[in-house]
Amino acid sequence: MDAQEFRARGREMVDYVADYLETIGTRTPLPSVLPGYLRELIPDEAPLNGESWEEVKKDIDRVIMPGVTHWHSPQFHAYFPTSSSYPAILGDMLSDGIGCIGFTWVTSPACTELEVSMMDWLAKMLNLPQEFLFSGGGKGGGVIQGTASEATLVALLSARTTMINKLKKDNPQMTQGQIVDKLVAYCSEEAHSSVVRASLIGMVQMKSLPTDDKGSLRGSELESAIIKDKEQGLIPFFLCATVGTTSTCGTDNLLELGPICECNKHDIWMHVDAAYAGSAFICPEFRPLLDGVEHSMSFNFNPHKWLQVTFDCSALWVKDSGLVSGAFELNPVYLNHDNQGQAMPDYRHWQIPLGRRFRSLKLWFVLRMFGVTGLQEQIRKDVSLAHQFEDLVKSDDRFEIVRPVTFGLVCFRLKGTNEINETLTKKINDDRRIHLTPSKVKDTFFLRFAVCATKTQVSDVKFAWTVIQELTDSLLSSPK
Amino acid sequence: MDAQEFRARGREMVDYVADYLETIGTRTPLPSVLPGYLRELIPDEAPLNGESWEEVKKDIDRVIMPGVTHWHSPQFHAYFPTSSSYPAILGDMLSDGIGCIGFTWVTSPACTELEVSMMDWLAKMLNLPQEFLFSGGGKGGGVIQGTASEATLVALLSARTTMINKLKKDNPQMTQGQIVDKLVAYCSEEAHSSVVRASLIGMVQMKSLPTDDKGSLRGSELESAIIKDKEQGLIPFFLCATVGTTSTCGTDNLLELGPICECNKHDIWMHVDAAYAGSAFICPEFRPLLDGVEHSMSFNFNPHKWLQVTFDCSALWVKDSGLVSGAFELNPVYLNHDNQGQAMPDYRHWQIPLGRRFRSLKLWFVLRMFGVTGLQEQIRKDVSLAHQFEDLVKSDDRFEIVRPVTFGLVCFRLKGTNEINETLTKKINDDRRIHLTPSKVKDTFFLRFAVCATKTQVSDVKFAWTVIQELTDSLLSSPK
Numbered sequence: 011m012d013a014q015e016f017r018a019r020g021r022e023m024v025d026y027v028a029d030y031l032e033t034i035g036t037r038t039p040l041p042s043v044l045p046g047y048l049r050e051l052i053p054d055e056a057p058l059n060g061e062s063w064e065e066v067k068k069d070i071d072r073v074i075m076p077g078v079t080h081w082h083s084p085q086f087h088a089y090f091p092t093s094s095s096y097p098a099i100l101g102d103m104l105s106d107g108i109g110c111i112g113f114t115w116v117t118s119p120a121c122t123e124l125e126v127s128m129m130d131w132l133a134k135m136l137n138l139p140q141e142f143l144f145s146g147g148g149k150g151g152g153v154i155q156g157t158a159s160e161a162t163l164v165a166l167l168s169a170r171t172t173m174i175n176k177l178k179k180d181n182p183q184m185t186q187g188q189i190v191d192k193l194v195a196y197c198s199e200e201a202h203s204s205v206v207r208a209s210l211i212g213m214v215q216m217k218s219l220p221t222d223d224k225g226s227l228r229g230s231e232l233e234s235a236i237i238k239d240k241e242q243g244l245i246p247f248f249l250c251a252t253v254g255t256t257s258t259c260g261t262d263n264l265l266e267l268g269p270i271c272e273c274n275k276h277d278i279w280m281h282v283d284a285a286y287a288g289s290a291f292i293c294p295e296f297r298p299l300l301d302g303v304e305h306s307m308s309f310n311f312n313p314h315k316w317l318q319v320t321f322d323c324s325a326l327w328v329k330d331s332g333l334v335s336g337a338f339e340l341n342p343v344y345l346n347h348d349n350q351g352q353a354m355p356d357y358r359h360w361q362i363p364l365g366r367r368f369r370s371l372k373l374w375f376v377l378r379m380f381g382v383t384g385l386q387e388q389i390r391k392d393v394s395l396a397h398q399f400e401d402l403v404k405s406d407d408r409f410e411i412v413r414p415v416t417f418g419l420v421c422f423r424l425k426g427t428n429e430i431n432e433t434l435t436k437k438i439n440d441d442r443r444i445h446l447t448p449s450k451v452k453d454t455f456f457l458r459f460a461v462c463a464t465k466t467q468v469s470d471v472k473f474a475w476t477v478i479q480e481l482t483d484s485l486l487s488s489p490k
Numbered sequence: 491m492d493a494q495e496f497r498a499r500g501r502e503m504v505d506y507v508a509d510y511l512e513t514i515g516t517r518t519p520l521p522s523v524l525p526g527y528l529r530e531l532i533p534d535e536a537p538l539n540g541e542s543w544e545e546v547k548k549d550i551d552r553v554i555m556p557g558v559t560h561w562h563s564p565q566f567h568a569y570f571p572t573s574s575s576y577p578a579i580l581g582d583m584l585s586d587g588i589g590c591i592g593f594t595w596v597t598s599p600a601c602t603e604l605e606v607s608m609m610d611w612l613a614k615m616l617n618l619p620q621e622f623l624f625s626g627g628g629k630g631g632g633v634i635q636g637t638a639s640e641a642t643l644v645a646l647l648s649a650r651t652t653m654i655n656k657l658k659k660d661n662p663q664m665t666q667g668q669i670v671d672k673l674v675a676y677c678s679e680e681a682h683s684s685v686v687r688a689s690l691i692g693m694v695q696m697k698s699l700p701t702d703d704k705g706s707l708r709g710s711e712l713e714s715a716i717i718k719d720k721e722q723g724l725i726p727f728f729l730c731a732t733v734g735t736t737s738t739c740g741t742d743n744l745l746e747l748g749p750i751c752e753c754n755k756h757d758i759w760m761h762v763d764a765a766y767a768g769s770a771f772i773c774p775e776f777r778p779l780l781d782g783v784e785h786s787m788s789f790n791f792n793p794h795k796w797l798q799v800t801f802d803c804s805a806l807w808v809k810d811s812g813l814v815s816g817a818f819e820l821n822p823v824y825l826n827h828d829n830q831g832q833a834m835p836d837y838r839h840w841q842i843p844l845g846r847r848f849r850s851l852k853l854w855f856v857l858r859m860f861g862v863t864g865l866q867e868q869i870r871k872d873v874s875l876a877h878q879f880e881d882l883v884k885s886d887d888r889f890e891i892v893r894p895v896t897f898g899l900v901c902f903r904l905k906g907t908n909e910i911n912e913t914l915t916k917k918i919n920d921d922r923r924i925h926l927t928p929s930k931v932k933d934t935f936f937l938r939f940a941v942c943a944t945k946t947q948v949s950d951v952k953f954a955w956t957v958i959q960e961l962t963d964s965l966l967s968s969p970k
Contacts, residue, residue, distance in 0.1 A: 011859060013508040016576035020504030023580050027587030028493040028500070041599060045833040048603035054625070056611040060861035070584065077600030081590050089824070094589040096496035100503050102586050104550065106800050107507030109574040110561050119521060120557030123528035131536040145534070156636065157843035167691060186693055187667030203820040204844050210818045211647060211842070213666055213693055256824055320586050321847060338690045340683040343930040344569070344736055344938070353525040362691070362842060363637035364684050367801060371554070379491060381540035449824040458824070
């Protein structure tokens with residue numbers, strides 16, 4: 011395919027994407043294929059000679075679309091939203107066109123420097139403490155990771171190395187193994203599975219601490235765990251606090267937890283994971299829920315979840331970038347350059363992979379074309395829709411709301427057993443008109459209704475509730 | 491931006507990308523900006539209200555392009571190539587348009603299933619052992635990772651968990667720390683820095699073993715290291731063998747190393763990292779260099795380096811996917827689905843991040859539109875260009891070739907000191923007409939000439955050599 015053909019095919023693809031997104035409401039959000047469907051539709055091996063674009067293009071509808079789960083359908087209410095917007099797609103197109111690999115400053119200065127500026131822009135939008143900004147004058151700064159899982163892992167590994175280095179300085183005879191056997195990290199029992207996974211990768215013990223009845227990890231729980239663990243000779247070094255948990259959007263109490271962790275008291279690195287909820291803090295009315303973040307060493311949220319940026323774009327800030335880059339910095343000759351260690355970061359030291367795409371372009375396009383007010387509008391609209399759904403649930407005596415609704419997620423259930431709620435979940439998803447996912451907290455199984463797609467309107471929320479009521483009627487009236 | 495505006499702006503962006511790539515040869519490959527250049531060109535914070543596309547678009551040329559390193563310039567000869575092609579860009583556009591997050595099968599069956607099929611297609615193109623294929627009937631299969639760094643880390647962590655589980659079964663009293671203190675991994679002294687970095691993350695000792703004079707790690711070196719380490723009570727568990735090292739494209743001797751590692755003898759997981767060179771094995775004439783891969787537990791190469799797939803797309807195969815997914819599998823209720831554990835993998839267990847893009851689309855487009863022969867042609871052209879450059883170097887008595895040329899990389903140097911070669915490297919890059927990067931092996935500093943851009947022609951190779959000769963004349967004639 012030469013440039014001339016690309017000009018034509020690129021236009022076709024732009025139209026295909028626009029058509030798809032304009033008509034997405036006409037598709038059922040969850041496909042009906044069974045595992046293995048696709049293998050039957052394509053050859054067993056790659057063609058020897060190139061095929062034409064016409065042949066390839068017609069297979070998008072024949073092979074791919076029947077098996078796509080439509081995350082941007084207004085009837086999709088599962089998990090959390092994944093963002094997407096036309097400006098972000100344009101940014102990714104430019105990123106692909108440039109096709110640079112910005113692992114050090116010199117490998118594409120614009121790639122590093124736009125990211126530096128965008129992370130400062132974003133930090134200011136969230137009113138993060140100055141220490142997290144490149145322009146804050148200290149060692150702080152932000153970096154785009156692929157996912158919150160990676161951000162948590164980077165934070166945990168940085169904390170681990172920091173603590174190991176400290177302990178080895180005081181106890182040079184201790185081996186790494188002796189140290190990791192004593193290291194202990196904490197999170198709330200409602201933290202995302204990726205937090206526990208990070209501890210398995212990092213080979214440290216992660217203790218899941220109980221939350222209060224609002225799903226919040228409180229200071230007293232952390233403090234008593236620390237005291238108990240220290241009495242047993244363990245070394246607490248890390249807390250992953252969550253603001254907006256996956257199951258219920260619960261929020262750990264940063265104002266209580268932070269001071270307990272801060273270095274001068276217990277030497278514990280507090281990482282704040284606000285993967286979904288973080289975007290809401292560009293609205294002043296939500297920002298108080300992030301108070302206490304000033305006590306954290308690192309903070310992460312995903313613009314690709316709720317800030318109109320197409321996946322992947324996970325924003326991580328740290329107060330002391332030296333503790334991150336210093337954790338695993340290696341400098342072979344083939345990666346060195348004249349300007350390293352100067353005014354701009356070499357982001358390869360801030361992440362697990364070496365290579366990196368020019369992801370800040372899509373962030374730049376989104377922030378400029380929506381503006382702060384445009385992004386705030388979307389957040390407020392989604393939260394308002396969640397409250398409207400909450401009202402519908404409350405208006406039906408058969409149901410109960412599981413946790414207070416704060417952001418764009420409503421946790422609800424049929425009053426009664428877990429089993430009946432499991433059956434209802436299955437009925438809803440088997441029905442295919444809407445899609446949602448359940449969760450379970452403190453042995454209570456419930457349904458999660460997340461306002462996901464940008465296009466979701468009041469009518470979609472009402473439609474979803476009509477479907478749920480209809481299937482509930484059928485469930486409750488059917489013989490056991 | 492609504493769909494109608496996207497149709498127009500998307501076309502503009504398609505043309506912008508086509509224009510950029512058509513005229514890339516007119517730009518110097520390395521920009522001349524200094525660190526901090528970009529911050530001066532944009533505001534300190536995000537705009538309150540959205541801006542128009544016209545305002546954003548004009549800043550691409552004003553703000554971004556002056557700081558871009560042009561990896562697809564035919565005068566770019568640094569590092570290794572990063573691939574890009576129009577079919578791959580179209581695939582990414584579709585991936586962004588669909589915008590699904592395929593972490594489990596149900597979150598977009600097409601996303602998982604196309605990847606399963608494409609990994610089998612690719613495996614067949616490279617003539618990998620049946621055990622690596624999903625269709626091989628065993629536990630094998632492939633997955634797209636972001637980078638080779640992640641692939642190496644996933645392999646090392648899987649090997650670590652496998653060995654820890656085994657040791658704990660036999661010695662239930664051993665702590666994790668006692669085990670990791672004894673674990674030892676190996677690589678060649680010329681392995682990529684990301685291999686050592688993986689060991690730091692994984693908290694295991696990584697020993698860099700000496701290579702022979704062709705840059706190859708030999709079986710005898712590994713065997714004596716294993717024997718010595720076992721005598722000291724250490725537990726060897728992992729070897730990362732490299733096929734096509736970053737510095738010189740050296741190739742470890744898999745046929746010697748493999749049998750030493752295989753489970754029934756020493757319980758060592760051999761991972762083969764062929765990040766760059768792997769693509770060449772779609773050509774039968776290069777495939778013998780991969781012989782011995784059948785002894786490995788995992789194999790990785792980057793289609794985003796040399797197979798026309800735009801970054802990121804790193805292909806990892808494993809013989810026993812249970813050892814990978816089993817290493818860190820966690821199954822919270824909110825990620826469960828009815829079809830898990832069945833015919834199709836839940837790829838979230840195969841990688842570090844949770845979320846994942848629909849990357850197999852670009853691979854599918856590339857394999858179909860180039861066909862195997864089209865991709866072979868590009869490989870052969872690049873290797874031929876490298877040999878032509880080698881001939882030019884050999885024709886000038888002042889220079890020497892450092893290592894035999896096998897793929898698309900030529901390692902060369904001025905006969906003489908490291909210092910004069912460092913000076914020459916700096917002169918070449920300061921001159922800006924071409925860009926290349928150096929390396930250092932066994933205390934010998936040398937220059938690396940990599941054939942990178944798809945567009946590179948004989949005339950570009952000759953041009954590069956003319957520039958190098960000219961700058962050498964000037965260097966050698968200037969007063970010390």
